Amino acid sequence: MSAPTGRRPIRNVVVLTNPVAGGGHAERASTRAAARLRGRGVEVHSIEGTDPEDALRLAREVVARGVDALVVVGGDGMINLALQALAGTDVPLGLIPAGTGNDHAREYGLPLGDPEAAADVVAEGHVTSVDLGRIAAADGTSRYFGSVLAVGFDSLVSDRANRLTWPRGRMRYNLAILVELANLRPLPFRLVLDDGTVIERDLTLAAVGNTRSYGGGMAICPGADHADGQLDVTLVHAMRRRKLVRFFPTVFKGTHVQHEEVETHRTTTLRIESPGITAYADGEFVALLPVDVSIVPHALGMLVPA
Known part of the structure; x- marks a missing residue:
């Protein structure tokens, strides 16, 4: 079952970053987004992982422990990795678009090229329930x-x-x-x-x-x-x-x-x-x-x- 639809308090988040996404832009975007979230009183913990398998392991661990949101900084590939940890849980996904295609961000009307504005969306805590495909x-x-x-x-x-x-x-x-x-x-x-x-x-x-x-x-x-x-x-x-x-x-x-x-x-x-x-x-x-x-x-x- 996914996170309930509606507004919920966002007090602590884990930020998962792909440092090479967007030609290295994601790392800078992550720093800016984390600063904005902390400025809004949100506790932020950052993880990267040494490779995709390690990043997925870390994501699954933090979701299992419980967190108000898992925030992905990167592109659609990094989002796909996060979905494997989040699907069917009550932890919502937050996005800081920093990839090449950013098609998930386009679909959900998230601000492109503005990490602070994307962080504000996370902090506001408006959650909607969406479908996923399974292969x-x-x-x-x-x-x-x-x-x-x-x-x-x-x-x-x-x-x-x-x-x-x-x-x-x-x-x-x-x-x-x-x-x-x-x-x-x-x-x-x-x-x-x-x-x-x-x-x-x-x-x-x-x-x-x-x-x-x-x-x-x-x-x-x-x-x-x-x-x-x-x-x-x-x-x-x-x-x-x-x-x-x-x-x-x-x-x-x-x-x-x-x-x-x-x-x-x-x-x-x-x-x-x-x-x-x-x-x-x-x-x-x-x-x-x-x-x-x-x-x-x-x-x-x-x-x-x-």
Whole structure:
């Protein structure tokens, strides 16, 4: 059960920071946010972890001990890590956006580029109950996600970017896009929805959204609602390279769903299969397909603007 909806007193928080997020910006943002919280009478304890596994261990420990909020300073990947510790507990999540995409922050109307304003949201203590997605992999592991699960072209780009050692930063991702465009091919998918509907077709990509956007504001699932108890599914049919290049800019506005090559569905559960394709959620690698995805209603309390 997630944290109760409504206003609650925030007297002590643990701040979990990814120091390398946003090109090192997160560490500065953490210092500023912590100072603001202390100025408002909130007791602040900071943790980082030596690696993601250590950070998750620390997060689970502080949640188990009890704290008024776990505050994440970083991007969507760090938020995804925190979700594994917070899902189903009564400890709410606070966000100090300091990543590259910041899609969770966009979804919940949190201030970008202003750590003090984001800290004020935490201190005010307004909690709303939100859904999470849950991914069950073939190896028996499972993982929660808060925004979008992506498979197909997007996950191939992420795979490619993770293998590249040059260039650094965003340019590495851009290079991966160019390489995967050159290698573009139809991908055979099989999907099964909660009502038994089976979809078998060649796709460019499939996206499963608890929220609307990924990749820094690309509204891939423009109709998604983070508290409706459903997952939004966007399927982009296989298309030629030139058409795909023209198609992608429409995703930022969410108008891509008007194209005849796009179909959308809503479901509470979903099985996705495609040979050799990986799944990424909240921008992080999750598993090799197949995976089973489900919605977990009211799994998380989120600190949001009043």
